[in-house]
Amino acid sequence: KNEVEQSPQNLTAQEGEFITINCxxxxxISALHWLQQHPGGGIVSLFMLSSGKKKHGRLIATIxxxxxxxxxxxxxxxxxxxxxxxxxxxxxxxxxxxxxxGTRLTINP
Amino acid sequence: ETGVTxxxxxxxxxxxxxxxxxxxxxxxxxxxxxxKQSAKKPLELMFVYSLEERVENNSVPSRxxxxxxxxxxxxxHLHTLQPEDSALYLCAxxxxxxxxxxxxxxxxxxVV
Numbered sequence: 001k002n003e004v005e006q007s008p009q010n011l012t013a014q015e016g017e018f019i020t021i022n023c024x025x026x027x028x029i030s031a032l033h034w035l036q037q038h039p040g041g042g043i044v045s046l047f048m049l050s051s052g053k054k055k056h057g058r059l060i061a062t063i064x065x066x067x068x069x070x071x072x073x074x075x076x077x078x079x080x081x082x083x084x085x086x087x088x089x090x091x092x093x094x095x096x097x098x099x100x101x102g103t104r105l106t107i108n109p
Numbered sequence: 110e111t112g113v114t115x116x117x118x119x120x121x122x123x124x125x126x127x128x129x130x131x132x133x134x135x136x137x138x139x140x141x142x143x144x145k146q147s148a149k150k151p152l153e154l155m156f157v158y159s160l161e162e163r164v165e166n167n168s169v170p171s172r173x174x175x176x177x178x179x180x181x182x183x184x185x186h187l188h189t190l191q192p193e194d195s196a197l198y199l200c201a202x203x204x205x206x207x208x209x210x211x212x213x214x215x216x217x218x219x220v221v
Contacts, residue, residue: 004151033210035210040214041215041217042212043199043215045211086151096142096154097152097154
């Protein structure tokens with residue numbers, strides 16, 4: 001079992017739908033990251049959080065440290081949101097990120 | 110551009126070739142990383158450099174040889190690669206391993 005698990009692995013939705021991607025982890029962490037990878041391969045860091053909730057535009061990320069769970073929400077989804085969304089954690093005492101397998105999101109017009 | 114620049118963007122090389130991937134950041138970050146992303150697999154950490162010293166080598170074969178001449182530049186030297194080494198190689202930098210993770214656009218490597 002991976003230390004970071006994401007669900008679902010693939011998600012297809014219609015434009016305008018509310019999207020939720022989940023991430024569960026099994027190690028102690030100092031921070032959790034949500035990343036976005038577009039088809040060209042480049043990765044963009046969306047959020048880094050260690051508690052509570054962060055919002056940026058239509059994106060919202062939450063984390064529950066006790067339950068070792070985080071969610072990424074997209075409101076009013078748009079085809080340009082189509083990408084792979086990756087959850088990664090900075091494990092306590094480790095000098096690296098541990099990645100989930102990613103969630104491939106497709107938003108149809 | 111994210112602040113981390115990788116060159117080349119695409120590379121095709123034969124199994125007997127020697128080539129190098131380059132990564133450059135001017136974000137003032139003190140840690141740099143090489144990651145490998147193979148098809149349908151999570152990103153795999155290859156190497157971590159902190160303040161120009163290698164702090165982690167994640168069991169990477171010796172045909173991959175990293176070099177960090179200063180805090181802004183990171184290279185990955187490649188020689189006698191195998192077709193299964195074909196993948197997207199991503200460079201990243203961060204501050205103190207936790208903050209400001211920034212990724213480059215990657216080099217898509219094909220070994221023929």
